Amino acid sequence: xxxxxxxxxxxxxxxxxxxxxxxxxxxxxxxxxxxxxxxxxxxxxxxxxxxxxxxxxxxxxxxxxxxxxxxxxxxxxxxxxxxxxxxxxxxxxxxxxxxxxxxxxxxxxxxxxxxxxxxxxxxxxxxxxxxxxxxxxxxxxxxxxxxxxxxxxxxxxxxxxxxxxxxxxxxxxxx
Amino acid sequence: xxxxxxxxxxxxxxxxxxxxxxxxxxxxxxxxxxxxxxxxxxxxxxxxxxxxxxxxxxxxxxxxxxxxxxxxxxxxxxxxxxxxxxxxxxxxxxxxxxxxxxxxxxxxxxxxxxxxxxxxxxxxxxxxxxxxxxxxxxxxxxxxxxxxxxxxxxxxxxxxxxxxxxxxxxxxxxxxxxxxxxxxxxxxxxxxxxxxxxxxxxxxxxxxxxxxxxxxxxxxxxxxxxxxxxxxxxxxxxxxxxxxxxxxxxxxxxxxxxxxxxxxxxxxxxxxxxxxxxxxxxxxxxxxxxxxxxxxxxxxxxxxxxxxxxxxxxxxxxxxxxxxxxxxxxxxxxxxxxxxxxxxxxxxxxxx
Ligand SMILES: [Zn+2]
Ligand SMILES: [Zn+2]
Numbered sequence: 001x002x003x004x005x006x007x008x009x010x011x012x013x014x015x016x017x018x019x020x021x022x023x024x025x026x027x028x029x030x031x032x033x034x035x036x037x038x039x040x041x042x043x044x045x046x047x048x049x050x051x052x053x054x055x056x057x058x059x060x061x062x063x064x065x066x067x068x069x070x071x072x073x074x075x076x077x078x079x080x081x082x083x084x085x086x087x088x089x090x091x092x093x094x095x096x097x098x099x100x101x102x103x104x105x106x107x108x109x110x111x112x113x114x115x116x117x118x119x120x121x122x123x124x125x126x127x128x129x130x131x132x133x134x135x136x137x138x139x140x141x142x143x144x145x146x147x148x149x150x151x152x153x154x155x156x157x158x159x160x161x162x163x164x165x166x167x168x169x170x171x172x173x174x175x
Numbered sequence: 176x177x178x179x180x181x182x183x184x185x186x187x188x189x190x191x192x193x194x195x196x197x198x199x200x201x202x203x204x205x206x207x208x209x210x211x212x213x214x215x216x217x218x219x220x221x222x223x224x225x226x227x228x229x230x231x232x233x234x235x236x237x238x239x240x241x242x243x244x245x246x247x248x249x250x251x252x253x254x255x256x257x258x259x260x261x262x263x264x265x266x267x268x269x270x271x272x273x274x275x276x277x278x279x280x281x282x283x284x285x286x287x288x289x290x291x292x293x294x295x296x297x298x299x300x301x302x303x304x305x306x307x308x309x310x311x312x313x314x315x316x317x318x319x320x321x322x323x324x325x326x327x328x329x330x331x332x333x334x335x336x337x338x339x340x341x342x343x344x345x346x347x348x349x350x351x352x353x354x355x356x357x358x359x360x361x362x363x364x365x366x367x368x369x370x371x372x373x374x375x376x377x378x379x380x381x382x383x384x385x386x387x388x389x390x391x392x393x394x395x396x397x398x399x400x401x402x403x404x405x406x407x408x409x410x411x412x413x414x415x416x417x418x419x420x421x422x423x424x425x426x427x428x429x430x431x432x433x434x435x436x437x438x439x440x441x442x443x444x445x446x447x448x449x450x451x452x453x454x455x456x457x458x459x460x461x462x463x464x465x466x467x468x469x470x471x472x473x474x475x476x477x478x479x480x481x482x483x484x485x486x487x488x489x490x491x492x493x494x495x496x497x498x499x500x501x502x503x504x505x506x507x508x509x510x511x512x513x514x515x516x517x518x519x520x521x522x523x524x525x526x527x
Binding site for chain 1: 215330334403407
């Protein structure tokens with residue numbers, strides 16, 4: 001079998017992976033496999049990446065040196081388990097294996113800082129404000145009905161204004 | 176075979192409609208987000224009981240989300256292998272989702288644009304697929320669905336690392352954006368491996384429609400972002416879009432060059448493919464994919480005027496093994512399928 005990349009040399013590195021519904025097979029020669037480097041490693045799973053890392057780095061500066069003996073208190077996964085299966089056990093593992101994961105994330109993504117969408121507190125507090133507004137609106141509507149029935153027209157007029165005001169505020173919050 | 180899943184058979188999934196921007200070269204755009212519940216064991220590491228609880232939590236949340244009203248909720252354990260394969264062929268589930276189906280589920284929204292996998296590699300995988308080159312819209316929809324879920328459940332999130340996923344290759348945004356491209360001219364002019372190499376140097380990956388490395392079946396290539404940390408979602412998508420636009424440009428140029436320099440050869444290839452598909456009585460998936468790719472190119476270049484793109488797109492999926500068996504309503508051997516496949520293609524291409 002010849003190398004998929006250069007089509008010249010004999011392929012000695014065979015990689016297979018299933019991501020979602022995609023099976024990928026790649027047959028590479030030694031040179032091309034090295035050249036493809038981190039692309040292939042990322043593409044072909046963390047297990048390969050970890051072994052690739054331990055191959056290319058001197059043992060003393062291996063990425064997984066610090067927390068290698070650790071175990072996640074929450075789910076019981078050990079760092080060795082992670083190295084074997086390439087998957088973490090729960091969200092707490094990230095904290096448990098932080099010293100090893102930070103350089104790993106950096107190696108995989110070229111960064112260890114999330115810049116995207118966040119679970120920001122502003123978002124959550126906006127939700128709270130909006131549900132409070134809804135409650136107030138319901139209350140005002142009920143009082144309005146009562147006032148109309150009781151023919152308390154002055155009271156009703158001011159409640160109608162309040163309902164309008166709250167409805168407008170809720171619309172603005174949504175926009 | 177489950178009656179529940181049959182509903183899907185009667186409709187065309189959105190991503191095969193053959194409409195939307197650049198739909199001559201771009202088959203579909205897809206965005207998926209990986210999310211997990213906070214402090215709950217990830218599916219592969221969870222006990223049966225924990226997995227069941229995750230399913231219950233998420234099923235409850237999903238049932239109260241407006242965006243998912245009227246969705247089909249399928250427990251993977253309830254359906255047989257043909258149905259599972261059928262969902263895979265429609266890009267609604269992954270291979271991983273078909274194994275050990277206990278406590279796994281898939282939620283399929285209107286027109287199959289939006290779907291969720293529960294207890295796949297991560298607790299939830301949100302997916303949005305659209306026809307044509309439409310990544311921004313996919314992202315907006317996925318983001319809205321994510322917002323809706325955020326109001327119901329607590330997702331694992333770290334201010335420094337973002338969304339925490341089972342595999343560190345998804346940590347951060349958990350976002351994988353991809354585009355399925357039909358690139359027959361780049362393959363015919365032998366430029367494809369150069370293009371793919373360039374793509375991977377830019378931090379993107381390329382794969383086939385249902386498998387294989389560089390010699391993709393039917394000349395379909397899926398290009399997606401690799402990295403999920405260090406950039407905001409919109410930038411990740413912008414970046415991918417920019418690269419895709421270049422690939423589209425290369426394919427367009429290659430088509431023009433082919434028509435200028437090898438018009439007869441191209442026309443011959445396309446018309447022979449059309450002829451074979453219209454007259455074959457036995458055909459394998461592999462042979463079909465190559466020929467349909469040529470017919471699609473013929474349709475796009477105006478060489479075959481009497482077939483529309485949607486009909487061709489539908490053939491790609493209707494002729495897959497599980498689809499054929501669902502259409503026939505029974506299990507078929509591979510030889511039987513090759514006959515049924517040829518029949519279906521003949522009927523469809525004759526416009527019947
Ligand atoms: Zn090589
Ligand atoms: Zn853990």
